[in-house]
Amino acid sequence: MRRLPLLLAGFLLLATACTTTSPDPGPAPDAKRAEERWRPKPGLAWQWQLSGRLDPTVDVPVYDIDGFEHPASAVKDLHARGRKVICYLSTGAWEDFRPDADRFPKALLGRGNGWEGERWLDIRRTDVLGPLMAERLDMCRDKGFDAVEPDNMDGYKNTTGFPLTAADQLRYNRLIARLAHERGLAVGLKNDLDQIPELLADFDFAVNEQCAQYEECDLLTPFVKAGKAVFHVEYELATGRFCPEARELGLSSMRKRYELGVWRQPC
Template sequence: MRRPLLPAALLALLLAGCAQSPDDEPSGPRWQPRPGTAWQWQLSGRLDTSVDVPVYDIDGFDHSKATVAALHRQGRKVICYLSTGAWEDWRPDSGAFPKSVLGRGNGWEGERWLDIRRTDVLEPIMAARLDMCRAKGFDAVEPDNMDGYRNRSGFPLTSRDQLRYNRLIAKLAHDRGLSVGLKNDLDQIPQLVGDFDFAVNEQCAQYDECAALQPFIDAGKAVFHVEYEVPTGRFCAESRRLKLSSLLKKYELGAWRKAC
């Protein structure tokens, strides 16, 4: 869903207000979701907080500190969805990205792959976004578009570039006391499972790839999994065997869900 850009002055206030202060230093161990943990993933539409699950994954920009606090009062952990590997033209900080780091479209309207080699540019922007998640009280972050090297990004990205960038995002999250999930990027799971606290996967059943997520399960880390086109009767038995946290959702990722 496209949203209007915020004025530059308001953006500056947003980022300033999300900067960490000494009182905001992480305290205590990070949240570690276990295999089989039930969840809800909603990135569009009016948030439905009535789903009786212990984990909600919601858009970090769209929701307020009050919304996160309300979910906490209901006993939920809350994951902050962010795109860290692609630019989105409707985000309030979209103007902070120079044109030189914007690549090809990634298939979604208003989105373009980022040149993840340019950590000099991207690290402070992503740090500010994670400060926002921290300031709003989120427990974890779901960084999206973490596999640009496997796509036609417009840049000559390598697997080494991707590993370096993904580990940077994980470190930025951990430095703020946030758990962090590896989104898709199946080929690099063996190298990255130790850097991430859980995984988020789309369509591993449709493409017969779910076994690749086993390292997370073996490490006692949840795999939050979604299918869009395959009916539950074709993937839930295997999901239960693998201890995945599986849902059937619609592509718009509204409130509707069908759990295994």
């Protein structure tokens, strides 16, 4: 007489199990990375090495290295040493020595930017450059980098061979920032001091060359006031000439040689 209620209960449990909504799997991996991305604070010491054999032993919390030249194992090793690692990429200029160089249409290549084998890009062509840069940022993400330093982000201020405007530059820089954030990467604004007020909200930190030499370091203070690091180098000034101001402004400053090898003189 008790078996019928037990069977009914069993059927009810089975029906409930079949109709229960599946647990929310949570955000997609890249969305989760975007929420958890690194946000460097002012005052962090750093090493910027783009040439020579990588020396991972400099006792600083942040490394900035070439994204193409170094494998995932180098990033992993730096992480094991307690470093955050920034992926250096040129996003505003074409480089003839990169493995994807032949994928850039010749019509997008402008005048030389002063470095051998490099030419400015027509950043107005986001329909072409967007997918190419997305793939480069995929590389940074897949190698395990924490952030990206997109270089040559101020073409509109240079003689590029294209009639680039400030609006063109803002649009392109914001595109690069969005693509980086979608992949969970922090992104730094490289130079482009005049557009800091418009771009501060889009970038997580700044990277600057020679603001002291050109008496422009005060233009970077909005980043520091917003709690965002400014990674700064000088090449021609002695540390005694720029470090006092750099410390006062909250910049992460050091002296480097132009080839950006291992050598450094921190403030």
